[in-house]
Amino acid sequence: MFMHATVANDSAIVADLTFHHQLSIYLKDSNAYGNTYFARYFEWQGICREKWFYECISRDMLQKEGVFITKHAEQDYLQETFPFQDVRCEVNTLDVRRCSFWLEFRFYSEGHPVSVGRQQIVFANHQKQITALPEIVIKRIKRYEMMK
Secondary structure (H helix, E strand, O other), rough: EEEEEEOOOOOOOOOEEEOOOEEEOHHHHHHOOOEOHHHHHHHHHHHHHHHHHHHHHHHOOOOOOOOEEEEEEEEEEEOOOOOOEEEEEEEEEEEOOOOEEEEEEEEEEOOOOEEEEEEEEEEEEEOOOOOOHHHHHHHHHHEEEEEE
């Protein structure tokens, strides 16, 4: 995991911090044609989201305060990937609010963008009622916010 100031390929995107996570593609991740199953990208979003939250926001995943609910998830595919390629994911936040935020996942292989995905995350109490994130958590999340 690396955290540093970054300017993505789109020079209009700037964030104080960007989270990086490396993934590898295996045969189990591919179909009969040898390209990566589309569902793996959603799985990778979850892996990168959990790793980012654990490493950068709160190691206890705010389990005492509430739960995170994925309200929306999407994935745009730009280029095929294949077994034994390494995939690097960059994670940033967007539109951080009191009770929700968006995550953007940019996947790269061999230096080329291969996919971009987004999730809207909502925070709720244990009764599943939407509630405000703790202020310190909002500040941590905002450190990864992209300005467009």
